[in-house]
Amino acid sequence: MSAGKVFPETIRKMKGQERVPALTAYDYPLTRYIDAAGVPLILVGDSLGMVMLGYPDTTYVTVEDMEHHVRAAARARPNALLAADLPYRSYDTPESALSNARRLRTAGAEAVKAEGGQAILPQVEAIVEAGIPVIGHLGMLPQSIREEGGYHIKGRRQPERQALLEDARALQGAGAFCLVLELVTPAVAAEVTKAISIPTIGIGSGWDCDGQILVSTDLLGYSPNFIPRHVQPKAHLSDIVTDAVKAWAKEVACISR
Ligand code: KIV
Numbered sequence: 001m002s003a004g005k006v007f008p009e010t011i012r013k014m015k016g017q018e019r020v021p022a023l024t025a026y027d028y029p030l031t032r033y034i035d036a037a038g039v040p041l042i043l044v045g046d047s048l049g050m051v052m053l054g055y056p057d058t059t060y061v062t063v064e065d066m067e068h069h070v071r072a073a074a075r076a077r078p079n080a081l082l083a084a085d086l087p088y089r090s091y092d093t094p095e096s097a098l099s100n101a102r103r104l105r106t107a108g109a110e111a112v113k114a115e116g117g118q119a120i121l122p123q124v125e126a127i128v129e130a131g132i133p134v135i136g137h138l139g140m141l142p143q144s145i146r147e148e149g150g151y152h153i154k155g156r157r158q159p160e161r162q163a164l165l166e167d168a169r170a171l172q173g174a175g176a177f178c179l180v181l182e183l184v185t186p187a188v189a190a191e192v193t194k195a196i197s198i199p200t201i202g203i204g205s206g207w208d209c210d211g212q213i214l215v216s217t218d219l220l221g222y223s224p225n226f227i228p229r230h231v232q233p234k235a236h237l238s239d240i241v242t243d244a245v246k247a248w249a250k251e252v253a254c255i256s257r
Contacts, residue, residue, distance in 0.1 A: 006040045006081040008111055008133040008177040014040075015199040020178070020211025022201050023219065026052050027072045030216060035078035041178075041201070042078055043113065043135075043213065044070045046085040047142070051217045051224065058142045061087040063100050067107040074108025083135055084109035088143045097123035101132045113180065115141040117167020121174050128175035136171035138164055138192075139205065140183035153204075155188030168192045168200075180213060181205045183230075204230035 014020050022041035025031040026048045034042055048069055049061035063086075070084045084104045091097035091114050101112045111133035114120055127134050139154040155161050164184060171179055178199045181189045186206025193200040193209050202209030214231060217223040221236035 005079050008081060011041055011081060012177045012198055015197065015210050020199055020201055022211055022213035023216045024048075024213070025073050025216055026069045028075050031073040031076035031078055031082070034216065035076060035080050040080050041211070041213070042073070042080040042082050044073050044082070044084040044109065045113075045215065046087045047215045049087075051215060051222075054224070057145045058085075059088040059146060061085075063087060063090050063103055066104060070104055070107040070109050081110050082108065083111040083113055083133075086112050086114045091120060091123045094122045094126035098126045098130055098132075101127045101134075102130070105132055111135055111177070113137055115143050117163070118170045121170055124171060124174040124176060134174075134176045135201075136168070136176040136179040137182065138167050138171070138179060138184070139181045139189075142182070151183065153183045153185060155185040161188050161191070164188055164192055165195055168196050172196045172198050178211075181209055204228065 011020060020041060021039050022043060023034050023039050024045040024047055025034050025042045026044060031042060044066065046058040046061040046066065049055040049058045053065065066084055066087050074082060086097065086100055086104065090100040104112050112127060113135040114123060115137040117138055124134050140151050145151065155164055168179055176198060178201055180201045180203065181192060182203045182205065184205040186208060189200065189202055189205035190208035199210035201211040201213045203213050215223065218227045218231040219234055221233035222238050227233060
């Protein structure tokens with residue numbers, strides 16, 4: 001667990017030494033609590049669209065939404081490395097990718113994450129060359145939900161396996177310092193993990209990745225709509241909140257005039 005400020009190089013060096021736990025956070029208090037627990041990598045994920053803003057998927061999230069939440073999280077001044085997602089369509093070209101990465105950086109993000117492999121290499125290269133660290137994201141890409149028509153497990157077929165391996169190597173070559181693998185079959189996630197020298201951070205991709213990331217509201221039982229099958233919540237905050245509010249409302253109702 002982290003002692004002192006975490007940098008991208010700290011995360012990169014954890015490969016083969018210790019597993020990387022990572023969680024999402026979207027605001028000041030949650031960033032403080034997660035940081036106090038010693039988690040070295042905190043992501044202001046565009047999952048905030050679903051779990052904080054009530055949208056059906058992440059494609060509604062704007063750069064302005066991300067800036068707002070990154071600013072709040074950054075005010076916690078975490079020891080953890082604070083990364084942020086480049087939202088949907090904000091990195092269509094190397095120019096837009098760099099300008100939006102700079103906006104998130106100015107808001108307080110210390111690294112940015114973008115979804116995709118070889119298709120976004122020029123964007124990744126432009127951001128890395130400008131000195132902003134990049135996290136890759138392969139496998140099921142939530143921002144592609146409209147094209148894909150659902151959240152599908154990746155790596156089951158040989159061409160998908162091959163593409164994942166090639167994309168992972170290409171992102172490493174472009175300078176990404178770690179790589180999220182989302183809903184990749186455990187066998188292929190393990191193969192990708194062995195094939196590259198930067199850490200893989202899995203989500204729903206088995207236990208053979210170099211680290212694990214979860215949407216914090218899933219872990220804490222606070223996600224409003226559903227909790228994915230790969231998550232075993234460690235708390236049930238939504239019940240705690242409802243029960244606390246009910247108890248207080250009852251108290252108020254019982255006070256005699
Ligand atoms: O947006 C997000 O929360 C993410 C994680 C699930 C990796 O990208």
